[in-house]
Every structure is written in structure tokens, then in C-alpha cells.
Amino acid sequence: MSAEQRENLEAILRQSAFPADIDLEEQRRLLRELLSAQPLPADVTVTASTLGGVPIAKVTVDGVEPRHTVLYFHGGVYVMGDAFTAADLASQVARRTGAKAISVDYRLAPEHPYPAAVDDALAAYEGLLQNGTAASDIVFAGESAGGGLAVATMVNARDHGLPLPAAAYVMSPYVDLTLAGATMETKGAVDPLMSRQGFLAQIANYTSGQDAAFGLISPIFADLSGLPPLVIQVGTYEVLLDDAIRLAGAAAAADVEVVLDVTPGVTHVFQAYHAILDEAVVALDRAGQRLSAHLAGAKRVTAHAE
Template sequence: MLPENAKNALNGWIKAATPIIEKMTGQSDISWPDARASYVDDLDKLFPAPEGVSFRHVDLGGVSTMLVTPDNVIEGRVLFYVHGGGYVHGGVKAYRGLAGHYAKQLRAQVYVPDYRQAPEYPFPLPIDDTFNAYRALLEQGGDPRTLAISGDSAGGAMIVTIMRKARDAKLPLPAAAVAISPWADLTHCGVSARIRNGIDPICTTDFLDQLAALFLAGELPTNPDASPIFADVRGLSPTLIQIGENEVMLHGATRLASHLGENRVRTTLEVWPGMFHVWHIFSGLLPEADHALRNAVRFIDDAFTSELDTNEQA
């Protein structure tokens, strides 16, 4: 059972998605920018930023990016966070709460790129924007040993793709990666897409199929940039995957963890019983959200320490 305040927030989240669903199903002639604005404004109210963090917008490679800075920051610590929304309906304003909690606990600056989205900007433009922002962040001259990357849903898949692109471009990889409820398989062929459909209150398989069609715009869902379970993931950074047991994306996330591990990427998988899609956004409202975020912070913090210790001994 969810606490009453978390239950109310969950109901509010479902209601906030109404303009998106009506736009996708042709029940509304609202524009996509207006539908997104309504959605992210409602999420910002439901999951507000915590005290002790400040926000401003910066440019990273031509991509407007929300920079979150906690009052207590360890110099040089940086988290590159990729928001979710099915490549269609997310926005950085909706993540002031989650990014703020992440920044405070990690004591790091958090950069959240406001990448372009489908259907106006379909595959691969959201990925290209995010990679350009990551490249620009590296060009600022920070230490990659204290840089981590994280993301949720579509962003949870994109962090794997961004690391691959960085590897292939011979750019520094982050010290660690955390994928929250990653949308790693756009084919939705796994068993969880069937037996958990209707259990997760946030995502259904039909909804994801519609989002995928808008994003892919004719591209195959097996393209490795869209579905990292089909990608060459050798040489990527240590990765933590957190997924809710109730999620239709469960099979894709566990398959991604297996794929990473089989390709010699140090991988940690956490499956949270009873949890729904991106429950982390309920930080401050739901104990499981606070616990999962603490685990993510510990994973990154340990990677930062290990990287620095290894280089000092070398």
C-alpha cells in the first residue's frame, strides 16, 4: 500500500498525462508543445524541487540544459542526467524534484539536457542532441573520474547509447552509469509486456507502442540506438539498473543487464517488488523511492572513489 500522499501524487501523475494521451489518440487538437507544457507543469507541482538546490539554464553543444546545483557540493562532481518521457512528452521542468534530490544526495552538479522530441524531431534527433550535450560537457574540461551519467525510461536507454557513442568517438566514458526503469527494448517482445500490462499504473504496452511509433518514424525498433539490448556494449562503464517488478519494461531491463554482463560490463541489477515505472520521482513521498535513490548515489559515490584511488596508486 502506498502512503496517502504518494497515492495522491500517483493519481495526479496519471491525470497529468491526459493531454498527452488525448493528443496521441486524436481526441484533441492541442499542439504538441502545449500538451508537453501542460504535462511538465503539472509534474513540477506534484514533485517540487527540494530546498537547498538552485536552478539555471546553460548551453551544452547548442542544447538548452538545466543545471542543478546543491548548496553543499563537492567540487568537480558532475552528474549528466537524461530525462524520460518516451522521446515524446518529457521535459526538464518535470525533473526539478528528482534532479534536485539526486544533486543534494550526491553533492554534485546535475546537468539535464532539454533535448528535442518526437514527433516533430523523431529518431535519431533526441539521441543526437543528448550526445552533443554530453560531448560539450566533456569539452568544459571536467574530470571524467568524477562524472557519472544517469537517466530514466527513454533516458535510461539513452545513457547506454551515449556511452557507446562516446566509446566509438574515443571520448572519455563516465565513471559510472545508473539506468532507472530503462526502456531498453522497443519491440516489447518480452513476457512482462504481456503479463504485467495493466499492473503498472504509469505505462501500458499499448501506450509504449504508440510512443515508439512516433519516435521511430519508420525506423526498426531493433535499431541498436533505439533498443540497446541489440547494441555492441563492450567496454562501457560500470552500470546499475533499477527496475520495478510491476513494470511492463521488466523483461527489457533484465535482458539489458544480462547483455551488459555477458559483454564484460560490470553490472548491478535491482528489481524492486511492487514498484512501478520511475518510482524514484516520488523521492520525499515514498520510502522505496528514497531507498532506491540512495542506492544509486552509493553506486556512483563508490565509482568516484574507486576511480580516484586507482589513479593515485598508478
Template sequence: MVSAQARAEIDRMVAGRREAAARPSSPRTVEQDRRDWEAAARLTVLPKGARFQGVDAGGVKSEWMEMPPVNRDRVVLLLHGGGYSSGSPRTHRKLAANLSRAAFARVLTPDYRLAPEHPFPAGVKDALRAYGWLLDRGVAAGNVVVAGDSAGAGLALSMLVALRDAGAALPRAAVLMSAWTDLTTSSPSHGTNRKLDVQVTRQGLREAGALYMDGRDPADPMASTLFAKLAGLPPLLLQVGGDEVLLDDSRLLAERARVAGVDATLRVFESMWHVFQFHAPEVPEAQAAMNDIAAFIRAQFGD
């Protein structure tokens, strides 16, 4: 049974999809998607007390977000979603503010390079540069939690795998919301949840993945981390909506991580949609997810 607020949001998304389907078909461009999302973000009301500021993080344009009071030694490195071709620190300010409050930490959101102008592995390199900048600024690796939603969650895992392979210091933990871990879109939930997902389609993911990979194999384990060796990664919290086509991208990743000896916690929020956490605190289920993130991070730091 979903809350009235969640039902209203689901109905709104369904109506929007029907309206779009009724319009004369004309393929949307990446530029249009970016402009529309940025325009919508300008209308988003941030939580009271949220403070943000631009910063150059080792050559990667980024943004700090704080919800005081915070422990300034603690940082969440937030890698935004958007199919690797859209999204920015601006589109994710509200999520960053809620993560800052949940983690009692500053949040750094890199404006990493996007496809198709900058295909794989540009985003991975930018995430690594931003993380390295934090360490160079005196932030201990053990005081960093990396977080991401959708493609950003996949990017967070790519970064962790690259750091582990290089023998570098790893963040304390990772929070992965509606993670996109399989660019081949082969997970069973693409079929079982096809009619339930009100936002994401297999075709849309394949198109976004093709832009990101630019002719490379979508099964490359550095991009499709479901196929990567996962041993040695830090504790993971995976949250996913029960109605998502990407449900099994999280479920299978959690299973394989556990087999590899990784502390992986999977939370499936029944009847929820892709990155429903965006709707905290207005939607109770989204706020419950943020509370779950807060508890996970507190546990990692022994708070």
C-alpha cells in the same frame, strides 16, 4: 507490503486512469501531453536549497541544478524521460535536485530535441554534444556519471554505445531508472505485468517509439540498446519497479551486460511503478531508491 504513501500514490494513479477512460475518447496530441506535464511541473515543490540555472551546453539548451554543498568537479549528466517526445529540464527539476544531493554533484539536464519534430538520432547527437561540452569545459570523463529515466535511460545507453564505438572517453558510471531499452516491446513483462502497470502500456510505447524512429527499424541497436553489443561499457546501476511492463527491459539488459563483462547491478523494487523515484522523499520506497543511487555513486568514486 508497500508503504501507506506508496499505496496512496498507486490508488491516485488508478483513479486517474479510470477517470480518463470514462471520458469521451479523443486522441491526445503530443502538444497536449507536453503542456500538461509542463503545467504540472510548475506546481512541484523543490527541495529546500535547490538552485537551478539555464546554460548553453555546446548549442544544446540545458539547465544546471545544485543542492549545495557539492563537489563542483563532479557532474551527473541527466537525460530526461518522456517517450522521446516530451519532458524537459523543468519537468525533471525535483529528480535533478535529489540526484544532486545523492551524488554530491552538479547535475546538467540537456533540453535535447524531441520527436516527432526531431526523430532519432537527434536526441543521441544532443546528448553527445552536451557531454562533449562538459569535457571541453575541463570536467574529466571520470568525474561524470550519466543518468536517465525511462526513454532518458535508453538515451543514456545509446550515448555510451556511441562513445565506446568512437573510442572516446567514457563516463565513470551510469544510473538507469525504469530504462526503456527495447522499442520493439517484445519483452515478456509486457504480458505478465500488463494488468499491474498503472502508468505505461505496450500500445503507448509502440506509438511513442514510432514517432521517435520515424520509419526506421525499432530493433536498431543504437535505439534499442537491449540488442546492442554491451562490452566495454562502464558500471551500470539499473533500478526498476516490479510492476512495470518495462521490468524485463532492465532485467534482460542487466543479464546481457554481465555476460559481456560489464559490472551491472539490477535493483527490482517490488510493487513499484514506472520511475517511482520521482516521489522521493515523500514515498519511502522512492527514497530508498535514491539512497541506493547515492551508495552506488559513492562506491564508484571511492567516497
């Protein structure tokens, strides 16, 4: 990453950061503005649909014959964001895995607190399976809260006796709503976008009286045993660095195959800035290679089992 790239990105992010105490609807508007500032690549098509009764955005890339499916979960601390503003990042994962992406438009708090997002995520996955897509042809992906939701959905699917996807890819995962990670404090000065105060302002909207340490709310505390391979990416300039590190440790302790991919000097969900940041492209490429290998491996295992 050149100094110019870093300076440009930090300027964009600091200009885009907004106070935690402003009205939620205004925060939602500002986030849409930030995410919509980067136009979709010309070869990406996004269409609205439903899956398992849940609204989704179908994301396809011209010239990519979709052999697989990326089930994608957007970020936004469970109170902001939507399936469509996440379409660009979802398409970046899809093009690197020979897949189409399905971005899940799960319900948001405070209008729909926990377990609405968790229920919608599982319903979309069940719908995908019921439509005939093999679990071995599916990978989960998500950023920030969507990364946490991806992990929670695998735990939930396992506990419901469903077959699990081939792998999951989570970017800057938000997996501890108790905010116990040390980097909530130690990285506050270098994270231009996220803060402990910002998270605190929204946790009660999502948990709505439930224990923030419950495994489907904060999957860092869930039993992760039996989950498929996990690819975790995070930057060193973000308050969620510890969430990623501790998630990798918890996964490894549960005998889950896990890769923790830490990029120095970059901030929260840096992959979203692939148009202006070399590290973002490289990280997406690494994740795509690992997901593709897991998809191929799961397909071989499934074929052998049959």
C-alpha cells in the same frame, strides 16, 4: 512501504494517467502538470544554459560542494518531457554523489526524430569533456527513455573514441522499442501509468522509418562491451520490468559490471515520488552510494594512470 503510501501513490498515478490516443501537445501539457505538481526543494537552484550547443538546465544543491557532475537525461518516450521538469530527480542524484547535475534538453520527436536525441546527448557529453571535466568525474543518469538514452550515449561515445564516464544509473530504462519484453503484457494490469498501447502510439514518431532494433535506438540490442559500471533500478509493477532485466543480462554477458536493483510493489520511475514513498528514498540512497564508490574508484584509476 506502508499500505497508505502505496494507496496514495497509486491514486495519484491513476488520476494522472492519460489516454494514448489524445493529442501529443495535450499529453505534453499533462506530463508537465504532473511533474510540476511536486515543487523543487528550496535548496535546489536551476538555471538555463547551453553545453556543446545543446540547451541544458544546470542543477545545483545548496551546501553541496560539487566535486563531480551528473549528466542527466529525462524521460518521456522521446516525444515529451524536458530538462527542467526533470530537475528534481536530477538534484536527488546530485545531492547523493556530491555533484552538480546537468539535465540535457535534447530535441524531441516528431519534430526532431532519431537521431536528434542521440546527437544532442553526445554533443552535450563532448561539450562537458571539452570544458575540462574529466570523464572519471562524470556519471550518467536518466529515467525511462532517458535511461535508454544514457546507455545509447555511452555506446555512441565509446564508438567515437571518447573516454567513458565513471558509471551510469538508469531508472526504469526504456531500452527496447520493439516492445519484445514479456512484461509489456503481463504487468499491464498493475502498471497505472504506462502501457504497451501508449508506447506503440509514439514509436513511429521517434524512429521515423528507421529500424527500432538499431542499437542506438534500442540499446538492449547494442554491443555493450567496454561500458562502465551500470546501476539499474526498476519496480515490479511496471511494463518495463523486462527491459531492465534484459538490459542487466546483456550487460553481464558483455562483461560489464552491473547491479540490477528490483523493488517489489512499486511502479515506473518510483524514485520521482521520494517525498511520499519510503522505497524511493532508500533506492536513491543505494544508487548514490554505488555511484559515489564508482566515482572514487575511477578517480583512483585515473590518478594511478597519470
